[in-house]
Ligand SMILES: Nc1ncnc2c1ncn2[C@@H]1O[C@H](COP(=O)(O)OP(=O)(O)OP(=O)(O)O)[C@@H](O)[C@H]1O
C-alpha cells in the first residue's frame with residue numbers, strides 16, 4: 001500500500017473480464033485527468049507459449065498437475081518487487097505478453113512471446129494491475145498487501161467459461177476443444193489459488209446470466225448485457241464504504257438484496273462502476289496530494 005503512489009488491482013481468472021474492466025478504469029482516469037500505469041499480470045508468466053507447452057508435456061509424463069494459475073508458473077516475487085518499487089518511488093519494470101498474432105506482428109515477434117522488460121511510463125498518478133494474482137497471498141509472496149484497492153472480477157463460472165472459449169477461439173487461434181482441456185487442467189489451481197483471492201478483495205463484480213447457460217461448452221455467444229445482472233459485493237473488510245441509497249437512486253433498476261450487496265442490470269454496470277470508484281480514486285489522489293505538500 002502506498003500513499004504517494006497508489007496501486008489498484010483487478011484480479012480474476014482467465015476470460016473473467018479483467019481486461020474489459022481495465023478499459024472502464026482507463027476511461028475514469030481520463031475523465032479525472034489522471035495518468036495510469038498499466039501492469040498486466042500475464043507479463044509475469046514464467047514461460048512463453050512454447051516453453052509452457054514443453055513444461056506441460058513434462059508434467060503430463062510425470063503425472064503432475066501444472067498450470068499458469070499456479071504461483072510456481074509465474075514470477076510473483078518479481079511482480080511483488082515491481083509493486084514495492086512503484087509504491088516507494090512511482091516507477092518499476094514490466095513487459096507485455098503478446099497473445100494475438102496482430103499484436104505480436106506489430107512488435108516483430110511471434111504470438112505467445114514476451115516483449116523486453118522496460119520501465120513503466122514516467123510521472124504516472126497511480127498503477128493499475130490486471131491479472132490472475134492481484135489478491136494472491138503465499139508463504140513467500142504477498143501481492144494483495146500492496147493494493148490500495150482490490151477488485152475481483154468473477155462472473156458465475158458458466159459465463160466465465162463461455163467468455164474464455166469464445167475469446168481464445170476467436171482472438172487467440174485456439175480450437176474450442178483445446179480451451180476446454182485447458183479449463184479442466186487448470187481446475188485444481190483455480191480452486192486453490194484463484195478463488196481464495198475473492199475473499200481478500202474490497203469489492204467483487206459477479207455477472208450472472210438470466211438466460212440459459214447450462215451447457216457453456218455448446219454455447220458460443222456471450223449473453224447480451226440486457227440478459228445479465230451484476231452482483232456487486234462489498235466484502236466485510238472493504239475499504240470502500242458504499243452509499244447504497246445513492247447507488248439505488250442513481251442507477252436505474254439497482255436494488256440491494258443484502259446489506260453488503262448491490263445488484264444492477266447489465267447495461268448499468270459502467271454507471272455503477274463510476275459512482276463507486278470515482279470518489280475512491282479521488283480520495284486516493286487527494287490523500288497523495290496532501291502527503292506531498294505536508
Ligand atoms: N462486462 C462484459 N460484457 C460483455 N463481455 C465481456 C465483459 N467482460 C468480458 N467480456 C468478454 O469476455 C471475454 C474475455 O474478457 P477479457 O479479455 O476482459 O478477459 P480477461 O479476464 O482479461 O482474460 P485474460 O486474463 O485471459 O486475458 C472477451 O471476449 C470480452 O469481450
Ligand SMILES: O=C(CO)[C@H](O)[C@H](O)COP(=O)(O)O
Nearest residue numbers: 014042049068099112132172
Ligand atoms: O491465463 C491466461 C491469461 O491470464 C492465458 O491463458 C495465458 O496468459 C496464456 O495465454 P495464451 O494462451 O495466449 O498463450
